[in-house]
Amino acid sequence: xxxxxxxxxxxxxxxxxxxxxxxxxxxxxxxxxxxxxxxxxxxxxxxxxxxxxxxxxxxxxxxxxxxxxxxxxxxxxxxxxxxxxxxxxxxxxxxxxxxxxxxxxxxxxxxxxxxxxxxxxxxx
Numbered sequence: 001x002x003x004x005x006x007x008x009x010x011x012x013x014x015x016x017x018x019x020x021x022x023x024x025x026x027x028x029x030x031x032x033x034x035x036x037x038x039x040x041x042x043x044x045x046x047x048x049x050x051x052x053x054x055x056x057x058x059x060x061x062x063x064x065x066x067x068x069x070x071x072x073x074x075x076x077x078x079x080x081x082x083x084x085x086x087x088x089x090x091x092x093x094x095x096x097x098x099x100x101x102x103x104x105x106x107x108x109x110x111x112x113x114x115x116x117x118x119x120x121x122x123x124x
Contacts, residue, residue, distance in 0.1 A: 005074045008108045017060040019051035029102055029109040037095050037115040058083040072103040093118035
C-alpha cells in the first residue's frame, strides 16, 4: 500500500473511532457514498451526521488485507471490528470493509465505502 493511501486509511480509522467530524469531513470526497452493513446508503453529509444522530463508538479497528492502487484510484479491502451502539441498540461486529479512494488535486480522499453484514465466527 502506498504511504499516502495508508495514511488516509489510518486517519479514517481514527476519525471513525473518535467521531471526529472535522477529521471525517477532511477525508471525504465531495461525492462520497457509503453502503452500510444492513443496506442503507448515505452521502457524505448523512455519513457525518451518524455520530450526532446517536452513533456511540467505543472502539474501531481496521485490519487491511488487500490494497490496489491504479493511477488516481485505490481500492482497500479489510476487516473492521467495532464496538458501538446506535440509538441505544448494540451495533457491535466484525465487518468486511471496502474503501475506494481517489486522488483529487494531489490529495487522496475517500470516495466510497461498503460494509458487509457481520462476518460470522470462524470466517477469516
